[in-house]
Every structure is written in C-alpha cells, then in structure tokens.
Amino acid sequence: MSLFDGAKSTVQRANLFHSADNNVTNRASNITFKTCPLVWDTGASFGLTPFRGDFIDYTECSITINDIARSNQVVGVGTTLHKFKHNGSYIFIPCLSYHLPTANIRLFSPQTYHTIYGGHSTINGDRVEQYIDHLR
Numbered sequence: 241m242s243l244f245d246g247a248k249s250t251v252q253r254a255n256l257f258h259s260a261d262n263n264v265t266n267r268a269s270n271i272t273f274k275t276c277p278l279v280w281d282t283g284a285s286f287g288l289t290p291f292r293g294d295f296i297d298y299t300e301c302s303i304t305i306n307d308i309a310r311s312n313q314v315v316g317v318g319t320t321l322h323k324f325k326h327n328g329s330y331i332f333i334p335c336l337s338y339h340l341p342t343a344n345i346r347l348f349s350p351q352t353y354h355t356i357y358g359g360h361s362t363i364n365g366d367r368v369e370q371y372i373d374h375l376r
Contacts, residue, residue, distance in 0.1 A: 271344050278322060280361070280368050281347040287320055287337030288347040294320040295339065303338070314338040322348060333370075 273291050292298070298318035304311050316339035321332045336352050350361040350370075359372035 276344070276346055278346040278348055280350060280363060282350060282363070284347045284349040284352070286317075286347075286352055287335035287349050288340055288343055288345075289320055289337055290339075290341050290343040290346075292316070292339060294337070294346070296321055296334075298339070305338070305340070312340055312342060314340050320346075322346075 271290070273293060276290065289295075295316070295318040298316050300316050301314060303314040303317070305314055306312070318337065318339070320335050320337040322335060324331050324333060333348075333353065334357075335348050336356065337347075337349075354360055357372065359370065361368060361370045363369075
C-alpha cells in the first residue's frame with residue numbers, strides 16, 4: 241500500500257536527493273549536507289534547515305526567530321523535500337521550512353505537514369509512523 245492511501249506506513253529516512261550542497265559544510269557547526277540529522281520536532285512551527293539545497297522552491301526573507309539562548313536570522317523560506325525509504329521504494333515528503341544557515345540540525349514539523357496535507361503521525365521511541373488520510 242502507498243503512504244498516501246490511508247494505510248499506516250512506517251518510513252525510514254534515506255540520504256537526501258543529490259544536490260550541489262552535498263559536499264557543503266555548515267561553517268557554524270562543521271556538519272555536512274549528508275550528515276546533518278533530521279529531527280521530527282513536534283514543537284516546531286515550521287521545518288528548519290541550514291542548507292539552501294534542501295529547498296525545491298525558495299523565497300528570500302529576513303525573519304528573526306528566538307531559541308532559549310539567542311535570536312537567529314532566517315534568510316529564506318520554502319518547501320523542502322525529505323527522502324525516505326518505504327517498503328523498499330523511495331518517497332519524498334514535503335515540508336514548509338525556514339532556511340537558517342547557522343542551524344546544526346534539520347527539523348521536520350509534522351503538525352505543519354499534517355495541516356497542509358492531512359493525516360497524523362505517531363512517534364514510538366525511534367520509530368515514526370505517518371498516517372495520510374488523503375492526498376489533497
């Protein structure tokens with residue numbers, strides 16, 4: 241069954257699609273495009289990535305966001321694609337994300353995803369199950 245037919249699906253993150261950023265290192269944290277972790281962040285308002293190459297569409301902007309310790313400057317916003325392995329095949333899951341070059345992780349916002357595309361997710365330890373009611 242497809243991830244998008246209402247069935248329960250468990251996906252495993254795979255390497256992201258090839259990009260010009262594959263060999264880029266985030267200068268602030270020394271994390272490379274391929275080694276930067278993706279965190280399923282249930283508290284994130286939007287996704288987040290330090291790499292411009294994660295985006296399939298992009299709008300430059302200047303937005304200040306705050307974390308516990310300091311303010312950070314977002315330089316762009318757009319749709320990121322995250323590649324996962326599902327039942328032996330690759331699928332791509334979109335996310336509305338901020339571009340924050342100083343970040344040292346990628347964040348995926350399941351609530352943003354489900355607000356746009358429907359369904360819900362459950363997290364059980366290191367396993368994420370994504371449920372899609374229908375494809376809009």
